[in-house]
Amino acid sequence: MRLWLWRERVLSRRRVVSAAGCRPNPSPFAAGLLLHSRAVPLHRDTGPAGMDLSDLFAVFDSGWPRLHHLLALLCLCVVVYKSRVFWLQRRTEFRITEHFPGPPRHWLCGNILQFKHDGTDFDLILKWAGQYPCAFPMAFGPFVCFLHIYHPEYVKLLLSSTEPKDDVIYRFIEPWIGNGLLVSNGQKWFRNRRLLTPGFHYDILKSYVTLMSDTATTMLDKWGRYANANESFELFDHVSLMTLDSIMKCAFSYNSDCQTEGGKNDYIKAVYDLANLINLRMRIFPYHNDLIFHLSPTGFRFRKACRIAHRHTAEVIRKRKEALKEEKELERVRSKRILDFLDILLSARDENQNGLSDEEIRAEVDTFMFEGHDTTASGIAFILYCLACHPEHQRLCREEVTDVLCDKDTMEWEDLNKIPYTTMCIKECLRLYPPVPGIARKITKRLKFFDGRTLPAGSKVSISIFGLHRDPAVWENPHVFDPLRFLPENISKRSPHTFVPFSAGSRNCIGQNFAMNEMKVVVALTLKRYHLIEDPTQKPKLIPRLVLRSLNGIHIKIKPVAE
Numbered sequence: 001m002r003l004w005l006w007r008e009r010v011l012s013r014r015r016v017v018s019a020a021g022c023r024p025n026p027s028p029f030a031a032g033l034l035l036h037s038r039a040v041p042l043h044r045d046t047g048p049a050g051m052d053l054s055d056l057f058a059v060f061d062s063g064w065p066r067l068h069h070l071l072a073l074l075c076l077c078v079v080v081y082k083s084r085v086f087w088l089q090r091r092t093e094f095r096i097t098e099h100f101p102g103p104p105r106h107w108l109c110g111n112i113l114q115f116k117h118d119g120t121d122f123d124l125i126l127k128w129a130g131q132y133p134c135a136f137p138m139a140f141g142p143f144v145c146f147l148h149i150y151h152p153e154y155v156k157l158l159l160s161s162t163e164p165k166d167d168v169i170y171r172f173i174e175p176w177i178g179n180g181l182l183v184s185n186g187q188k189w190f191r192n193r194r195l196l197t198p199g200f201h202y203d204i205l206k207s208y209v210t211l212m213s214d215t216a217t218t219m220l221d222k223w224g225r226y227a228n229a230n231e232s233f234e235l236f237d238h239v240s241l242m243t244l245d246s247i248m249k250c251a252f253s254y255n256s257d258c259q260t261e262g263g264k265n266d267y268i269k270a271v272y273d274l275a276n277l278i279n280l281r282m283r284i285f286p287y288h289n290d291l292i293f294h295l296s297p298t299g300f301r302f303r304k305a306c307r308i309a310h311r312h313t314a315e316v317i318r319k320r321k322e323a324l325k326e327e328k329e330l331e332r333v334r335s336k337r338i339l340d341f342l343d344i345l346l347s348a349r350d351e352n353q354n355g356l357s358d359e360e361i362r363a364e365v366d367t368f369m370f371e372g373h374d375t376t377a378s379g380i381a382f383i384l385y386c387l388a389c390h391p392e393h394q395r396l397c398r399e400e401v402t403d404v405l406c407d408k409d410t411m412e413w414e415d416l417n418k419i420p421y422t423t424m425c426i427k428e429c430l431r432l433y434p435p436v437p438g439i440a441r442k443i444t445k446r447l448k449f450f451d452g453r454t455l456p457a458g459s460k461v462s463i464s465i466f467g468l469h470r471d472p473a474v475w476e477n478p479h480v481f482d483p484l485r486f487l488p489e490n491i492s493k494r495s496p497h498t499f500v501p502f503s504a505g506s507r508n509c510i511g512q513n514f515a516m517n518e519m520k521v522v523v524a525l526t527l528k529r530y531h532l533i534e535d536p537t538q539k540p541k542l543i544p545r546l547v548l549r550s551l552n553g554i555h556i557k558i559k560p561v562a563e
């Protein structure tokens with residue numbers, strides 16, 4: 001464009017100059033320009049390009065201001081266009097506020113500034129839930145607004161639908177775990193869910209119980225040093241390493257030694273950073289824009305942590321592929337009775353005999369690596385904390401476990417169904433401390449709720465599992481730990497959508513049996529060896545992340561049972 005303008009200027013000037021019978025004296029720079037243009041023949045007698053410096057300055061003098069005007073106009077158009085897009089987006093997003101009153105919000109920051117990240121955020125959500133029945137809108141910046149729901153009938157309507165995942169939070173997770181089962185939608189999700197479901201078959205889960213027992217024992221052995229110290233210790237990190245070890249052994253047949261190698265595991269640290277950075281991205285609304293986030297220091301840290309996480313999963317896949325090549329294992333895998341999850345991924349074929357691409361395999365491994373360890377770590381850590389705070393229930397669980405295990409130090413598949421009281425305690429902990437405190441969808445069709453209120457298509461909805469599990473309309477004394485709520489006769493009195501730690505409907509947790517088994521194994525073996533004691537000076541400060549965490553960690557004291 002610039003060249004063309006210059007050329008036109010030069011040409012018109014040359015025409016004027018030649019009409020006046022003058023021959024311009026060109027500069028070499030202008031000559032270059034004209035040579036490229038080819039439109040103007042060079043005249044020997046006028047010098048290489050037929051133009052002098054003053055001509056060139058004249059070109060600049062007269063051409064640049066116009067170019068600036070053009071650019072300014074272009075910028076203005078972009079700004080007007082973008083403003084309109086944002087305005088429309090804001091109008092669509094905030095349409096939900098018409099039918100749903102909610103807490104006051106700042107015009108620019110929405111409700112973000114009301115969250116202090118000091119362990120009181122869930123209290124605030126529960127306070128608002130008490131003020132606004134069923135649902136309230138919650139804005140993250142000027143353009144993103146979710147309807148936050150926590151009434152069982154609202155939750156039921158949404159989870160029974162096939163509405164896709166929302167395009168904010170899950171989009172922020174995607175660079176890390178790819179378009180795997182957790183994030184994908186539509187046909188791709190459907191096909192992959194069907195291909196991967198055999199990985200959670202009863203026969204396969206059965207073979208994992210001994211491995212889970214072994215990894216739990218490694219952790220409990222390490223705890224020996226805290227057992228007589230009469231000091232509390234932080235257990236979330238220990239449990240995270242243990243669940244990582246366990247998912248790697250069970251799902252990927254990978255012995256990592258991550259529990260015993262000492263120091264912090266890079267992958268665990270990266271997962272911790274990623275969860276924090278995704279949360280930060282959610283809260284700082286300019287970061288919702290991909291380009292701004294990419295160029296920011298937070299985006300840089302996010303990419304670095306992603307690289308560490310991907311390196312970890314790539315290594316797991318690489319080792320297995322090598323083994324497959326060397327041992328011609330694929331045939332063996334097909335004929336083998338018990339497969340691990342990675343076998344299923346590598347050998348899965350749909351009806352057209354198409355397998356998963358390398359990209360898909362990596363996404364699923366990343367998804368299962370994260371989902372399979374961080375959620376269960378949160379679950380187990382809070383369960384042990386709850387039992388430490390409720391010695392009377394802890395005692396009953398221990399009696400039950402000891403009756404079942406007798407002298408055994410390991411848990412077996414057959415034992416899992418013999419500890420009903422412990423199972424009720426686990427469920428009660430999942431109610432009070434749901435490892436996944438919220439999930440989100442973007443609705444494609446208008447939704448009408450049981451109370452007549454409607455939600456327009458295009459709205460974003462977040463299901464507060466935390467809020468639902470503490471809804472006083474459903475749960476009597478919702479903050480009180482009472483495992484008897486999960487007696488079969490009490491469960492049958494409630495809607496199944498009152499308790500959804502693993503979500504519900506077609507997008508429920510594919511790993512829930514795996515997770516329940518692991519929680520039972522770890523709780524049983526821990527109670528068999530140690531008394532868990534609360535440290536009243538170190539109460540957890542709950543913070544909403546991708547999984548429920550505590551700002552100050554989770555601290556308990558332990559004492560050997562034999563004493």
Ligand code: HEM
Nearest residue numbers: 181182371372375376379435436439502503509510511515
């Ligand atoms: C206590 C432990 C766990 C809890 C509380 C939990 C909870 C959940 C929840 C609430 C969802 C729905 C997410 C959404 O709709 O966005 C989900 C999905 C999922 N979970 Fe879990 N999970 C746990 C353990 C596991 C484990 C151990 C695995 C794998 C081994 C796993 C793999 C997945 C996958 C792949 C999905 C996506 C399923 C789909 O959309 O088809 N989870 N989980």
